[in-house]
Amino acid sequence: xxxxxxxxxxxxxxxxxxxxxxxxxxxxxxxxxxxxxxxxxxxxxxxxxxxxxxxxxxxxxxxxxxxxxxxxxxxxxxxxxxxxxxxxxxxxxxxxxxxxxxxxxxxxxxxxxxxxxxxxxxxxxxxxxxxxxxxxxxxx
Amino acid sequence: xxxxxxxxxxxxxxxxxxxxxxxxxxxxxxxxxxxxxxxxxxxxxxxxxxxxxxxxxxxxxxxxxxxxxxxxxxxxxxxxxxxxxxxxxxxxxxxxxxxxxxxxxxxxxxxxxxxxxxxxxxxxxxxxxxxxxxxxxxxxxxxxxxxxxxxxxxxxxxxxxxxxxxxxxxxxxxxxxxxxxxxxxxxxxxxxxxxxxxxxxxxxxxxxxxxxxxxxxxxxxxxxxxxxxxxxxxxxxxxxxxxxxxxxxxxxxxxxxxxxxxxxxxxxxxxxxxxxxxxxxxxxxxxxxxxxxxxxxxxxxxxxxxxxxxxxxxxxxxxxxxxxxxxxxxxxxxxxxxxxxxxxxxxxxxxxxxxxxxxxxxxxxxxxxxxxxxxxxxxxxxxxxxxxxxxxxxxxxxxxxxxxxxxxxxxxxxxxxxxxxxxxxxxxxxxxxxxxxxxxxxxxxxxxxxxxxxxxxxxxxxxxxxxxxxxxxxxxxxxxxxxxxxxxxxxxxxxxxxxxxxxxxxxxxxxx
Numbered sequence: 216x217x218x219x220x221x222x223x224x225x226x227x228x229x230x231x232x233x234x235x236x237x238x239x240x241x242x243x244x245x246x247x248x249x250x251x252x253x254x255x256x257x258x259x260x261x262x263x264x265x266x267x268x269x270x271x272x273x274x275x276x277x278x279x280x281x282x283x284x285x286x287x288x289x290x291x292x293x294x295x296x297x298x299x300x301x302x303x304x305x306x307x308x309x310x311x312x313x314x315x316x317x318x319x320x321x322x323x324x325x326x327x328x329x330x331x332x333x334x335x336x337x338x339x340x341x342x343x344x345x346x347x348x349x350x351x352x353x354x355x
Numbered sequence: 356x357x358x359x360x361x362x363x364x365x366x367x368x369x370x371x372x373x374x375x376x377x378x379x380x381x382x383x384x385x386x387x388x389x390x391x392x393x394x395x396x397x398x399x400x401x402x403x404x405x406x407x408x409x410x411x412x413x414x415x416x417x418x419x420x421x422x423x424x425x426x427x428x429x430x431x432x433x434x435x436x437x438x439x440x441x442x443x444x445x446x447x448x449x450x451x452x453x454x455x456x457x458x459x460x461x462x463x464x465x466x467x468x469x470x471x472x473x474x475x476x477x478x479x480x481x482x483x484x485x486x487x488x489x490x491x492x493x494x495x496x497x498x499x500x501x502x503x504x505x506x507x508x509x510x511x512x513x514x515x516x517x518x519x520x521x522x523x524x525x526x527x528x529x530x531x532x533x534x535x536x537x538x539x540x541x542x543x544x545x546x547x548x549x550x551x552x553x554x555x556x557x558x559x560x561x562x563x564x565x566x567x568x569x570x571x572x573x574x575x576x577x578x579x580x581x582x583x584x585x586x587x588x589x590x591x592x593x594x595x596x597x598x599x600x601x602x603x604x605x606x607x608x609x610x611x612x613x614x615x616x617x618x619x620x621x622x623x624x625x626x627x628x629x630x631x632x633x634x635x636x637x638x639x640x641x642x643x644x645x646x647x648x649x650x651x652x653x654x655x656x657x658x659x660x661x662x663x664x665x666x667x668x669x670x671x672x673x674x675x676x677x678x679x680x681x682x683x684x685x686x687x688x689x690x691x692x693x694x695x696x697x698x699x700x701x702x703x704x705x706x707x708x709x710x711x712x713x714x715x716x717x718x719x720x721x722x723x724x725x726x727x728x729x730x731x732x733x734x735x736x737x738x739x740x741x742x743x744x745x746x747x748x749x750x751x752x753x754x755x756x757x758x759x760x761x762x763x764x765x766x767x768x769x770x771x772x773x774x775x776x777x778x779x780x781x782x783x784x785x786x787x788x789x790x791x792x793x794x795x796x797x798x799x800x801x802x803x804x805x806x807x808x809x810x811x812x813x814x815x816x817x818x819x820x821x822x823x824x825x826x827x828x829x830x831x832x833x834x835x836x837x838x839x840x841x842x843x844x845x846x847x848x849x850x851x852x853x854x855x856x857x858x859x860x861x862x863x864x865x866x867x
Contacts, residue, residue, distance in 0.1 A: 266685050266688055
């Protein structure tokens with residue numbers, strides 16, 4: 216069964232993206248893979264590990280909620296947590312699974328802001344080997 | 356996903372997989388190493404004060420070289436402790452494991468205090484240089500005006516860290532390139548003017564003795580006071596090393612980046628120090644110690660290039676602020692997860708995935724301290740940076756000892772272990788301890804400080820050591836409130852750990 220990979224961080228736009236992915240999965244007969252990717256930003260030093268562990272705990276809670284959200288729809292789903300930044304995590308996993316597509320939400324950043332500051336959607340479009348679907352928050 | 360948390364990770368790069376990984380990762384590591392140290396800001400804040408030390412004479416460039424020695428030795432401690440705790444733990448965790456909870460707690464305190472104190476110097480420079488950028492000299496010399504910009508600066512920087520905004524790797528590379536090119540340009544033009552007669556009368560020709568740590572008019576006392584300041588200019592270099600060690604498996608790239616960044620840094624400091632001193636003379640630098648780069652920019656580079664120097668100091672200061680707030684917020688986050696400070700510091704923002712309470716409290720405390728010290732101290736930079744030297748020497752020193760102690764049973768298994776995990780970190784720790792004690796005695800007289808005294812101690816001692824002592828008092832309370840943490844046992848490296856290659860020697864899950 217082909218998979219649709221969804222980037223999920225618990226935000227409203229991620230929820231919109233997840234709903235979109237679930238709707239598509241239903242139509243296409245696919246399953247959904249919910250991915251929470253995180254790597255502490257900024258330079259090393261400090262107790263990066265502490266942040267990573269704390270975020271991992273948070274991620275487990277958030278993806279648990281996401282799984283519950285998907286469960287109601289009856290679509291097959293799985294959760295994956297990766298210790299990488301969002302875009303890298305999504306792209307790698309999608310290639311590995313030969314996913315049908317990657318679905319992410321956008322906070323509505325401008326392309327310029329994305330280029331200067333980096334955004335998951337922006338980067339994903341550049342690096343992903345699989346097709347990418349970017350969902351705007353309003354489009355739900 | 357969060358746009359904020361989606362910024363480029365340390366040591367990686369979009370598409371940085373496979374073939375491209377080495378080439379790009381290597382450069383990014385280099386950028387991170389150097390950007391963490393913020394050479395332009397460090398020079399702006401410190402160069403004048405090193406030259407201004409009584410009895411320094413012409414030896415400031417030598418101080419730049421000598422100061423690096425203890426940092427290099429401590430880097431070996433970082434390297435080895437990082438192998439035991441590969442997920443980039445730092446001093447608080449390591450010292451807690453190796454030397455026990457009390458030493459660990461006070462190490463964490465030292466890191467936090469150093470952060471708060473350095474924020475004042477960063478914000479002060481940001482305030483002053485912002486006005487100098489617009490040629491608004493009266494505002495640059497007004498306490499009120501500088502305080503306002505300093506407060507805004509801290510607010511914005513804290514917000515950036517809280518939200519998790521990070522410049523993309525490309526932007527960081529561009530900023531750092533501008534920084535290095537500007538400093539190089541400054542050095543070259545200054546030297547050309549010195550040797551072609553375009554420099555002021557006070558200018559001097561470079562002499563070999565400038566680079567010698569011997570023969571200072573003030574002897575070893577002056578040298579050690581200089582090194583205490585010099586420790587500050589290399590502060591942050593360790594975080595680059597830490598990233599380098601763990602970012603990629605490649606045997607060449609990261610290691611080379613560490614070495615190259617080291618050489619580049621020492622070179623930048625020595626060359627800029629020597630050329631600034633050649634151009635302005637020791638008197639000139641001493642006179643403008645609070646804003647050396649801003650005052651030298653005009654005469655050396657002329658308009659409008661002098662503004663580039665000021666902008667470089669500002670971007671460098673903002674990079675430095677980030678590398679101050681982030682690791683420190685992570686340290687208090689870690690302390691909270693260890694159960695050694697209130698658990699609220701362990702909170703993570705669900706939206707930004709950053710340590711929320713830790714970051715915001717750090718910003719708030721820094722703000723209060725900065726406004727206090729700017730308006731109380733006669734010389735924010737002079738007293739604070741010497742004070743910082745104490746705090747950095749204190750926790751780097753403890754980290755050096757912690758490494759030798761943690762690996763004490765492994766030291767005699769090979770000559771390499773003995774030197775790199777034992778002797779080198781221990782000597783680094785011992786050097787920093789000596790510098791700490793000697794400088795404390797030198798700075799004890801009230802009249803040695805720019806701001807006079809506090810409780811009968813020189814201001815630098817009061818800021819540096821006084822704040823550490825406050826930590827001892829707080830630790831007594833913490834001992835009562837968090838007895839579980841303080842009952843932790845010391846740990847040593849598992850037998851033969853260093854021979855078995857890399858791998859976590861400790862649980863990857865943070866202990867309660």
